[in-house]
Amino acid sequence: MESRLLEILVCPVCKSSLRYDRQRQELVCRADRLAFPIRDGVPILLEGEAREINPASRTSSEPPPSGDEGAETSQPDSRS
Numbered sequence: 603m604e605s606r607l608l609e610i611l612v613c614p615v616c617k618s619s620l621r622y623d624r625q626r627q628e629l630v631c632r633a634d635r636l637a638f639p640i641r642d643g644v645p646i647l648l649e650g651e652a653r654e655i656n657p658a659s660r661t662s663s664e665p666p667p668s669g670d671e672g673a674e675t676s677q678p679d680s681r682s
C-alpha cells in the first residue's frame with residue numbers, strides 16, 4: 603500500500619481523509635467510525651462494505667487490558 607495513494611483516499615460518506623490501519627488492513631474514518639476493508643491491496647470504499655467500529659473497542663495497536671483470560675478472542679494473532 604503506497605502512502606501516496608492514501609492521500610487521495612477519502613471517506614465516501616463524509617469526504618474526510620482516511621487513516622490506514624496496517625494491522626487490520628482497513629481504512630478508518632474516525633468521523634463516521636467506519637472501517638473500509640482493503641482486499642488484495644485494493645481499498646473497498648463502499649459504505650455497504652464498511653465495518654462499524656465499536657466505540658468500546660479501541661482501534662489502536664494497544665492490546666486489551668489483561669484480566670479477561672477466560673474470554674477467547676477470535677482475532678487471529680501473529681503468534682507463530
Ligand SMILES: [Zn+2]
Pocket residue numbers: 613614615616617618631632633634635
Ligand atoms: Zn466518513
